[in-house]
Amino acid sequence: MGPRILNDVLRTIVNAEKRGKATANLQPISTVMVSFLNFMKIRGYIKDFQVFDPHRVGRITVELQGRINDCKPLTYRQDIKAKNLEEYKLRTLPTRQSMKLPFI
Template structure:
């Protein structure tokens, strides 16, 4: 019988390309059953990107770039970053939903718009278009 690791934290130092590395860390922590992930440098984009599929998060100010401790609740199946960031008009949004998400009303595409960072459903409600940052489901 083997020993079970009780350490529930994964630490990731993302210096370059912070969004893909942070999402990869969240994805890997979900797959291995971790309960929380420490991501640095912190970014509002990362927290906004996974707003409904994570538990609570805590921002820690370390007088540098900051850290975010994300509590995972086991609801993320896959995350991804879209690079290059394609311009998406409101009329083209459904095409991207079909292309990136596995089923209707399952998952979110994250857009950066002139009104801020939001998911595709909120962008549809506000009638704004923008650039695709990433997706998760």
């Protein structure tokens, strides 16, 4: 199994928030990570982010606001069909208000 890039990125952001830093540098990058950061920017959890050299290893600099308490990706190893997605959300998440799912 390969590295979980999104998990590492979210842990880096949360650790930087806990330390009170204004920015966090994220490396390596992926398109999923960029779309997730865009979702966080729209919702107001981060100020802005900049992508440097996306065609190579790349680096993202994120400006933090101090609004993130905890953030973890939901990872699963089974395939879920679209018709079973609502059932999976009800079974997995503790409450409907506790988490935001950007891709569902």
